[in-house]
Amino acid sequence: MPSGDVAMQQGLSSERQELLCSVIGLVVKVGLVLVAGVSLARLATAYQERMERQGELAAVLDLERAKLAKARDRFDHLFMVAGEQRLIREQNQWIAPNRLRVVWQGSEAGRPNP
Numbered sequence: 001m002p003s004g005d006v007a008m009q010q011g012l013s014s015e016r017q018e019l020l021c022s023v024i025g026l027v028v029k030v031g032l033v034l035v036a037g038v039s040l041a042r043l044a045t046a047y048q049e050r051m052e053r054q055g056e057l058a059a060v061l062d063l064e065r066a067k068l069a070k071a072r073d074r075f076d077h078l079f080m081v082a083g084e085q086r087l088i089r090e091q092n093q094w095i096a097p098n099r100l101r102v103v104w105q106g107s108e109a110g111r112p113n114p
Helices: 002-078 083-094
Strands: none
Touching: none
C-alpha cells in the first residue's frame, strides 16, 4: 500500500499544480483584459477630446476665413477705379475736419520725443 499512497500523493500534487497553473493563467488573462479595458477607455476619452478640439478649431477657421474674405473684398475695392477716392473719403470720416491731428514720432509708442 505504501506505493499506492505515493502514487495518490503524486496524483494530488499534479492536480494541485494544474489547478495552480490554471489559476495563475486566469489571473494573468483577467489582468490583461483589465489593462486592455482601461487602455480603451483612455483612448476613447482622448479621441473625444480631440474631436471637441477639432470642432473648436473648425469654428475658428470659419471665422478667420470670413474675415479674410471681407479683407480681400475691401482690398479689391480699394484697387478698383476710383478706389483712391474711396480711401480718402474713409480717412476723412475717421477724424473730423475741425480736429487737430497729432502725429507722434519716435521709437517709444505713446511718448513724444522732446
